[in-house]
Amino acid sequence: MTHDDPDAIELLLVDTDELFRLGMQTWLANRSDVRLVAEVATETEALSVLAEIADGNASVLAIVGEVASRFRLCQILHDRYPEVPVLLRGASLSSAQLTLARQAGVRGFCRLGMPTSELLEAIRQTATGGSYWPEALPVAETVSPPVPPPSIEQTVPPGVQYIDATLRQIDAQLRDLNTSLLDRVVLLGWRRELRAARWLVYQLRGRSHGRSSDSEPVGETVSPTSAVSRWQGATAEGTLVPVPEAADLDRRDLQRLLFDTTLSKLQSRLLNLGDRPLEIDILSTEKKRELLATVLRKVDETSIYLYESSLSIEQLERKQSRIALDLWRETMLDFFGKYYTVDVDGQSVELVDVLLQDADVVREAFLDKIPLLSVLFAHLLFRAPLTIDKESFPFGSPEATLRAEYLLQNLLVSVANAVAQPLLNRFAGVDAIEQVFYDRRFLSTRDIERFRNELSWKYRWDKYVGEPKAIYESRFVLFVLAERGIKPIDIYAPRRTELGQLSGVRQAVTVALEGRDAVAPRLRAVVTFVGNGLVYLLTQVVGRGIGLIGRGILENLGGNRSKRPFGSSDSD
Secondary structure, eight states, X not given: OOTTXXXXXXXXXXXXXXXXXXXXXXXXXXXXXXXXXXXXXSHHHHHHHHHHHOTTOTTEEEEEOSOTTHHHXXXXXXXXXXXXXXXXXXXXXXXXXXXXXXXXXXXXXXXXXXXXXXXXXXXXXXXXXXXXXXSSOOOOOOOOSSOOOHHHHTSOOHHHHHHHHHHHHHHHHHHOTTOOHHHHHHHHHHXXXXXXXXXXXXXXXXXXXXXXXXXXXXXXXXXXXXXXXXXXXXXXXXXXXXXXXXXXXXXXXXXXXHHHHHHHHTTSXXXXXXXXOOGGGGBOHHHHHHHHHHHHHHHHHHHHHHHHTTOOHHHHHHTHHHHHHHHHHHHHHHHHOTTOEEEXXXXXXXXXXXXXXXXXXXXXHTGGGOTXXXXXXXXXXXXXXXXXXXXXXXXXXXXXXXXXXXXXXXXXXXXXXXXXXXXXXXXXXXXXXXXXXBOGGGOXXXXXXXXXXXXXXXXXXXXXXXXXXXXXXXXXXXXXXXSSEEEEEEEEOOOHHHHHXXXXXXXXXXXXXXXXXXXHHHHHHHHHHHHHHHHHIXXXXXXXXXXXXXXXXXXXXXXXXXXXXXXXXXXX
């Protein structure tokens, strides 16, 4: 069966979760029995698509996920396109919602985090005229107004127990080294949605207990299993917004939050928004995204290994160079494939074996220069506070979380550059590499060589000018993920130890900067004084003198015109 087969099930996916839509796209890309016709995020877009494709095409199945007014959309689809079956997707359904869904013509329901095999079964059953309703739907809890006693406060709501059990299953699958990149993308999306549902259950529970951001019940005992049991803050409209407190935030909760946020930002075009070239610029957008996602997955696995190794913070700092090197090697093997071969001058070459020979060069040029690597892992693994602009911020605080996000994203970009550099160095002119990995802008030999020359110039400039200047100014340059791509930012951090280790030309650059800082203000003052003196001399002395001379000449010329020759008369 091919995608052109009329028996193939056609899907319309309506969901605001971009990560889930991307996962579905990738999952269905190689399937022949199910085809994704369109994926949209709003009701208007869904109706517009159906107006074009649903006429006379009863095989279109609409999967309605987390969108605004989803039950109203289901009702509209049932009224306008009764031949289009609707499959609802969400965290849970209460009894009232279940009744409403059935009245709106919904033929089935899929839970968040459902395995792909069960999702496929649901799609097949609903698309062929059947229905798919799980035997035990998780029903949203009804909350009672009275505030429970502290003993009840320490219990975990049943809905959260189900969510936690599913999260543990997802975590187990993510730790499995055999899980493919596609499955990991889908699993990460489901995990994020389950965590959001868990947060919502606690929100409803907290409101039912009469909590506010201004006060807490006297003598209240907070359960250590509750990572989001207290809230503070308000929106512009004055509505209380739940915010997990740092003391209640679990280590893995923050790590998942950072990883999910970073993964969602990888869906941008990943343009280089700085004025300096990056090694990964030569890769196509798809390969660039795949490489960064691979590094992110390896960072997740590395953090698990480090935590299970029971390392101290001091040991973590001593091993940061080895950690970065192992991360680079594992990424290399996973991204290219352990046995990937290319044809070079008629000979088959094991790509990864050759690239790993540049380990020492890559370690010195890239990996050992990744800023604050041990600080990042100490924060994620041991809840160590982060020092930002000479002020310490605790684990889970907004400032520390944002800094941790920047450090994580810079780690991804740095390791990805370290993976692309030996590929450029060893296989820049190999056609098989160019066709598979390179962006179309770099398919010609001239463009590739121009790009390599730009990188060579960047290495020399950074070594002798850029890095000494950054060290002297006590700052690091981080590459973070923005809305459109990758942008450089500067952060402050003490670097006196590195400053004392500079020598030769690099030290001379810092001396020149110091001399410029010492001389420049005085030189500017002297130039300003001399400039003001010249302006005064030219305008007040020379200018006036020239003006007087010009005035005398004009008066003299005017006097000569007024004189007449002796003996002349008016009659002449």
